[in-house]
Amino acid sequence: MKLIIRLTSWRTVGLVSVFMLFTFLTGCAGGNGSAPAWTAADAQTAFNDFNSAFYYNITGSDYGYLVDQGSTNPTSFWMFANDIAMAVDAYNSLGGSTNEGIITQLINGFNEEHPNWWEGSDEYDDDMMWATLAYIGAYKAVGTSAWLTEAEAAYQTVYSRGLASNGGLYWYAAGCPSKCSNSYQNSAANWTFVIAGALLYKETQNTTYMNEAKGVYNWAYANLYNSSTGEVYDASTSQAQYSYNYGVAIGAHYLEGDSSDATLTAQHMMTSMPSYSGIDNGYYILLNSDGSENGSDGGGFNGIALRWTAYAYKNGGISDSKVLAWMQANVEQGWSQRNSAGLSWNNWESATPTSGLYSWDCTDTVVGMLDVPQP
DSSP, X not given: OOOOOOBOOSTTTOSOOHHHHHHHHHXXXXXXXXXXXXXXXXXXXXXXXXXXXXXXXXXXXXXEEBSBTTOOOXXXXXXXXXHHHXXXXXXXXXXXXXXXXXXXXXXXXXHHHSXXXXXXXXXXXXXXXXXXXXXXXXXXXXXXXXHHHHHHHHHHHHHHHHBOTTSOBOSBTTSSSSSSSTTOOBHHHHHHHHHHHHHHHHHHOXXXXXXXXXXXXXXXXXXXXXTTTOOBOSXXXXXXXXXXXXXXXXXXXXXXXXXXXXXXXXXXXXHTOOOSSOOOSSOOOBOOSSSOOSSOGGGGHHHHHHHHHHHHHHTTOOOOTHHHHHHHHHHHHHHHTOOTTSOOXXXXXXXXXXXXXXXXXXXXXHHHHHHSOOO
16 A cells, blocks of 8 residues: 655745644635534534445445445455444544444444455455454444454464564565565554554453564664654655554554654654645645545545544643644644535545545545544
8 A cells, every 4th residue: 555645844834833833724724714623513424424425235234335436346455444443433432322333334344345354365464454453443342352353363364474584564465575576564564563462462461462562663663763853664665654654653652652752753744744745835734645536545544644643642642732733733624625415535625526536535534533632
């Protein structure tokens, strides 16, 4: 999964405070004239509107999400997994029996479409980890023990097949002999593994998970992260930077007890992550994937970034309050671009069209509204 999401650079902005930028955003952003604060009711509405557009019945009590409006095709493995995580966000943030029921229906649907997935049917280790995180979250929300068992099995599958001799994980199960080069060891596989291991330890008290996660964390810290600047690299052989890698690195830092690194990484993401393109209007909004809204992998990166940054912030793992203002500004900007059906795509610099939307592109704002504390 590799597409471009970038922040506008601060080289032309200067050291303007986050609070000044936040004020500018609330007064000047978006296609709706301003970027209003959102409420819990708004967050529930946004989730409901997303479901109205994309939720579909696979069979019986099994549900999933469609790729795009008007499609009959289900979304991909890793996107489906993160859709489940979004449903977990909705229940954790808002409660409600309907939100809880959606989690169960989606897990049923995922198991229907990807039977015995925990045995490694998806060859990409990061994909397996996104599903593992979704199942851990679903278990914590609903309490179905089978989901935790499946998450544990998937975690060990990835560790067994993906661990390299240097202590990091491969992106591709067999060490990338055919589908990628240089035995790619990337952030998406490694930081997510650390998060999963830490969360599994919390639920089971099995120290094996804690120790395996710690070992991978040490490798990722040394090879995927610049502890002087907070930069997070896509892989040990690539210094490309993507917002979702920042999010999972922040989550891993926090869960491994490195709150100072979680803070530094968040600060770098919101002020200094390089930009390939974008509008420089004196504020710093997460840009969409690569200038297109077509359901490709990068369309949901910003939601993942906000999910794990908010997770660390809400649990005391980020000490800089400016990070909260930055997250809120992003969510408000995305919310201000919604269309008449309540959908907001991943281009937060322009109004959302009324048709032709991809479900994955429309997750970012919803996740932000569910996870980021309201102003």
